[in-house]
Every structure is written in structure tokens, then in C-alpha cells.
Amino acid sequence: xxxxxxxxxxxxPAQTAAALNPPPGRIGGDLVVxxxxxxxxxxxxxxxxxxxxxxxxxxxRSSMRYIGLRVENNAGFAADAYGRVTGEAAPLLxxxxxxxxxxxxxxxxxxxxxxxxxxxxxxVPTAGLGGGRHGYLHELPDQAASFRGxxxxxxxxxxxxxxxxAIAEAWKSALTAPHGPVWVEIPQDVLLAPTELPVVTAxxxxxxxxxxxxxxxxxxxxxxxSSSRPVxxxxxxxxxxxxSGKLRALAERLSAPVVTTFGGKxxxxxxxxxxxxxxxxxxxxxxxxxxxxxxxxxxxGLGELSSNYHTFKPRGRVxxxxxxxxxxxxNHPALGIHADARLALQALLETVxxxxxxxxxxxxxxxxxxxxxxxxxxxxxxxxxxxxxxxRALPATSPSFWDMTILSYWAWxxxxxxxxxxxxxxxxxxxxxxxxxxxxxxxAADPSRPVLAVSGDGGALYSIAELATARQYDLPVTWLIVDxxxxxxxxxxxxxAFGRPTATExxxxxxxxLAESFGVPGVRTTxxxxxxxxxxxxxxxxxxxxxxPAVLRMFAPTHLx
Numbered sequence: 001x002x003x004x005x006x007x008x009x010x011x012x013p014a015q016t017a018a019a020l021n022p023p024p025g026r027i028g029g030d031l032v033v034x035x036x037x038x039x040x041x042x043x044x045x046x047x048x049x050x051x052x053x054x055x056x057x058x059x060x061r062s063s064m065r066y067i068g069l070r071v072e073n074n075a076g077f078a079a080d081a082y083g084r085v086t087g088e089a090a091p092l093l094x095x096x097x098x099x100x101x102x103x104x105x106x107x108x109x110x111x112x113x114x115x116x117x118x119x120x121x122x123x124v125p126t127a128g129l130g131g132g133r134h135g136y137l138h139e140l141p142d143q144a145a146s147f148r149g150x151x152x153x154x155x156x157x158x159x160x161x162x163x164x165x166a167i168a169e170a171w172k173s174a175l176t177a178p179h180g181p182v183w184v185e186i187p188q189d190v191l192l193a194p195t196e197l198p199v200v201t202a203x204x205x206x207x208x209x210x211x212x213x214x215x216x217x218x219x220x221x222x223x224x225x226s227s228s229r230p231v232x233x234x235x236x237x238x239x240x241x242x243x244s245g246k247l248r249a250l251a252e253r254l255s256a257p258v259v260t261t262f263g264g265k266x267x268x269x270x271x272x273x274x275x276x277x278x279x280x281x282x283x284x285x286x287x288x289x290x291x292x293x294x295x296x297x298x299x300x301g302l303g304e305l306s307s308n309y310h311t312f313k314p315r316g317r318v319x320x321x322x323x324x325x326x327x328x329x330x331n332h333p334a335l336g337i338h339a340d341a342r343l344a345l346q347a348l349l350e351t352v353x354x355x356x357x358x359x360x361x362x363x364x365x366x367x368x369x370x371x372x373x374x375x376x377x378x379x380x381x382x383x384x385x386x387x388x389x390x391x392r393a394l395p396a397t398s399p400s401f402w403d404m405t406i407l408s409y410w411a412w413x414x415x416x417x418x419x420x421x422x423x424x425x426x427x428x429x430x431x432x433x434x435x436x437x438x439x440x441x442x443x444a445a446d447p448s449r450p451v452l453a454v455s456g457d458g459g460a461l462y463s464i465a466e467l468a469t470a471r472q473y474d475l476p477v478t479w480l481i482v483d484x485x486x487x488x489x490x491x492x493x494x495x496x497a498f499g500r501p502t503a504t505e506x507x508x509x510x511x512x513x514l515a516e517s518f519g520v521p522g523v524r525t526t527x528x529x530x531x532x533x534x535x536x537x538x539x540x541x542x543x544x545x546x547x548x549p550a551v552l553r554m555f556a557p558t559h560l561x
Contacts, residue, residue, distance in 0.1 A: 049095020237299015
């Protein structure tokens with residue numbers, strides 16, 4: 001008896017002929033590139049190195065677009081952003097040892113933000129694997145061990161026949177919720193050796209669905225339907241799952257106010273009557289959340305920043321929907337639902353009963369009024385004006401990428417992203433240097449719209465070399481550098497804690513002149529002319545730099561008692 005699936009597994013005559021007559025001149029690196037193309041990848045990021053040349057040689061024979069950055073960590077940030085804005089796994093090609101290790105901070109950010117990055121690294125020749133000290137260039141006793149605590153999964157291909165399966169398995173891992181970075185490594189000799197293996201065609205690597213358990217969503221729907229003061233916290237999981245529409249529908253059906261975490265910016269419309277926006281580092285918001293009798297947390301682990309530095313103590317029933325099992329109920333007891341945010345929200349929409357609460361918009365307005373009154377009492381006119389100028393200058397559909405700098409900390413709470421999946425920052429892992437190379441990755445994904453990067457002068461120095469990348473590929477990124485002569489937020493922290501700052505002051509270049517030396521237009525601006533200068537730069541083709549010399553201050557924290 002013949003089954004349909006048996007016929008599907010049987011190669012066609014054309015496939016058989018292609019397998020028996022592979023094109024000449026191929027090496028192991030071609031198997032890497034063919035597998036990526038078969039999986040649907042069109043753009044790769046990276047940096048060549050001696051052990052990885054087999055991959056790059058094969059790349060030159062393919063139709064794949066290559067975006068080469070100047071530092072591996074920056075290439076990782078670019079791949080991270082590409083993965084965030086497209087939802088695809090972004091290939092990142094790296095070399096052995098120092099090249100691979102330099103990408104670690106970027107992969108940590110991708111892991112924290114659930115960005116799908118497919119990192120493929122070379123390894124020392126096969127004879128050098130196993131932990132012995134053979135003295136190969138770039139040799140590590142166990143290179144993969146450096147990545148196991150950072151990425152979702154680690155995959156090693158020791159022979160050419162293992163390459164397609166290892167990459168396909170990694171691709172599936174990267175795109176199964178929660179998304180994240182994965183690591184593949186292949187020895188140098190395997191990449192360089194001629195191959196007679198067939199051309200890789202269409203590897204199977206569909207991500208698994210993370211479906212909620214129906215008895216849990218039924219209970220959650222009952223709790224929400226019968227609650228008197230439901231509130232929703234929407235995290236980055238909503239954005240990654242492309243579930244903002246379902247979130248809005250559920251909030252409106254429940255008349256439930258919604259606050260977004262910093263990673264969940266844009267998951268809910270900023271000016272919606274039920275929107276508490278994202279003022280999570282404010283005691284008024286914290287008090288409001290604590291007063292909820294049922295709190296639905298979607299796609300957030302309620303970590304340090306999302307819980308007002310762990311001062312948030314919910315008094316009501318907590319329902320937590322989270323794809324990352326490590327985050328589920330890790331900070332607060334909850335009805336934990338291990339699921340993709342989109343699938344879980346759909347299940348709730350199908351079972352929850354509509355409830356009306358005409359007072360909800362008024363209660364939201366009261367909280368926001370209290371928050372704004374607190375900010376207005378702190379003489380922070382400059383900071384608010386600068387952020388407002390950025391918002392007015394940036395086109396509504398343009399994405400923005402924010403480094404770890406004071407203006408970004410303001411933006412986490414106060415910036416209206418005007419859409420889901422348009423505002424991104426490095427607040428997941430909190431490392432410097434993210435903004436500009438990430439913006440380059442987003443521009444590579446969609447060069448039809450300008451992209452904004454925001455950095456301080458300290459963070460800018462991490463990625464200044466990528467001005468060459470921006471110019472080489474003519475990417476439409478405008479880089480706003482707020483120059484305060486040092487690590488501004490650390491200056492504030494140290495002054496508050498110790499009475500004086502140490503190691504925070506920086507000698508820095510003339511950033512506008514430096515940009516010009518790369519062939520990138522640069523302009524110095526003022527708070528008064530920022531909006532017009534920024535708008536002009538964003539409207540101009542190709543890369544540009546706008547430098548704002550200004551010392552900005554943070555609003556006072558509310559978590560210190």
C-alpha cells in the first residue's frame with residue numbers, strides 16, 4: 001500500500017538528475033549559502049576572517065546580499081535589528097575565536113530582546129576540536145561553551161553532510177517562540193574542502209507553534225470577564241508575535257487599561273483612551289497596577305525595568321502569558337500560560353465575555369495627569385523639548401533605534417512610537433553601542449524609509465567605524481548624537497551616590513567633522529534648531545549625522561522610597 005507522504009519523499013526525475021550532476025567548483029561553504037537561500041534568507045551580515053573564507057567565497061557565487069560591518073559586535077546589532085523588523089532569522093557570518101567572541105554582547109542583546117539571529121561561525125580545523133592544545137590560530141578549548149549561556153541553542157557541523165541539517169535546525173530554533181539568537185559552528189577544513197554533495201534545495205525548518213493550554217486560557221478568560229478592575233501589561237512578546245491588533249481588541253472588549261513595557265513600545269496605541277502609555281518608572285503607574293484585581297501580563301517577565309526596579313507588588317490575581325519558560329512566574333506567582341502571545345490572545349478573544357467600564361478612561365487620564373504633574377515640577381523643559389523635537393521631525397512610519405543614553409531613557413517612558421515594531425533600544429541587555437549599527441540593519445531591511453539612530457557621545461564611540469559601512473552601502477540612516485562630554489547617566493548616578501563622578505568624562509572628536517571625513521554629511525545643531533536640522537537630514541538620501549551638544553538630566557526616580 002502506498003501512502004501520499006511516501007510519494008512526497010520520493011525525489012522527482014529532475015531532482016535526481018540534479019543530485020547526480022552537481023555543478024563543479026563547489027566547496028563546503030557553498031552548502032552554507034545554499035542552505036540559507038533555501039530557507040529564504042536574502043541578506044547576510046558579518047565580517048570575514050581567515051577560517052571563515054570558505055563561506056565568504058561561496059557568498060560571492062550567490063545572489064545573496066552581503067552587508068559587511070567593521071566590528072563583529074556591530075554586525076550582530078545590525079542582524080538583531082534586521083530580525084526585529086522583518087521577523088526573519090538574520091544570518092550573521094563570523095570567523096573563529098576573537099571574531100566570534102567579539103559578537104557576544106550583541107547576541108546577549110538579541111537574546112534579551114528575543115531577536116532571531118542565526119550566527120554561523122567557523123572553527124579551527126577538525127583535527128583541533130576536542131579541547132586539546134594544538135596551537136591553531138584563534139584556537140579555544142571549547143568555543144561553543146562561550147555561547148551556550150547566551151544563545152537559545154548551539155549546533156556543530158563536523159562534516160559537510162551535516163551542514164544543511166545543522167543550519168536548518170538552528171533556523172527553526174531561532175524562529176520558534178520565543179525568538180532568539182542561535183549559534184552554528186563549522187570547522188575551517190570542512191568549509192574549504194571541495195564537495196560533491198547535491199545542491200541544497202528546500203530544507204524543512206518551519207518553527208513550532210507554542211499553543212496555550214485551553215483549560216488555562218478558559219480560566220484566564222473567566223477571571224478577566226468577572227473582574228472589576230482589570231489591567232494589562234504588554235511586553236515585547238506582543239511586538240515579536242505581531243499581536244498588537246489582538247491586544248487592542250481584547251483591551252477594548254474588557255475595558256482594560258494597558259501599559260506597555262519599554263520593550264513593548266508600540267504594542268498599544270499611545271493616545272488610546274485606555275492607554276497608560278509606558279510610564280513604568282513612576283509610582284503613580286505602579287500604584288495603579290497594584291490596585292488591579294486581575295492583572296494580565298502578556299509577553300513580559302516583569303523584570304527590573306518593567307517592575308519599577310522590583311518595587312511593584314501586585315495585590316490582585318496575576319495572569320502571565322509568556323513564551324520564555326524561564327520568565328514564566330519567575331518574579332511573581334501567577335496563572336502561568338506558556339504560549340506565544342498571539343495564539344494566547346486569540347484564545348482569550350474567543351472565550352472572554354465583554355465587560356463595560358465607563359470609568360476606565362477617566363482613571364487612566366487621572367494617572368497620566370499625576371505623572372505629567374510630577375515631571376513638570378522638576379524643571380526639565382529642555383529634555384522634554386528635545387524629545388518633542390525628535391518626535392515631530394521623525395516620519396510616523398520610520399523606525400528608530402536608541403542607544404543607552406539619557407535621551408533614550410526619556411524615550412522609554414515618554415516617546416510615542418506611533419506604531420508597533422517601530423521603536424527599539426538596547427534595554428534588554430543594556431550594553432552600549434547598539435543604536436547606530438542596529439539602525440543600519442533596519443535600513444538594509446527596508447531602504448525605502450529613513451531610519452533614526454540616537455546615541456550619546458560615549459555610545460557613539462563604540463560604533464563610529466560604521467560610518468564607513470553607512471557610506472559604502474548608502475543606507476538612509478540619520479544618526480543623532482547627543483554630546484555631553486562623557487557618560488552622562490553614569491555621571492548622574494555617581495554624583496547622586498558618591499557626591500562626585502569618576503571615570504565618566506571623555507575627550508571626544510568633532511563628530512560632525514568626523515562624519516564628513518567618511519563622506520557622510522554632518523551638522524552641529526542646537527535645541528532650538530534640532531527639529532528642522534533633523535527633519536532635513538531624514539529627508540535627504542543616504543546617511544547623515546546630526547550632533548546636539550547638550551547636557552540632559554533624568555527625571556527623578558520613584559523606586560528609592
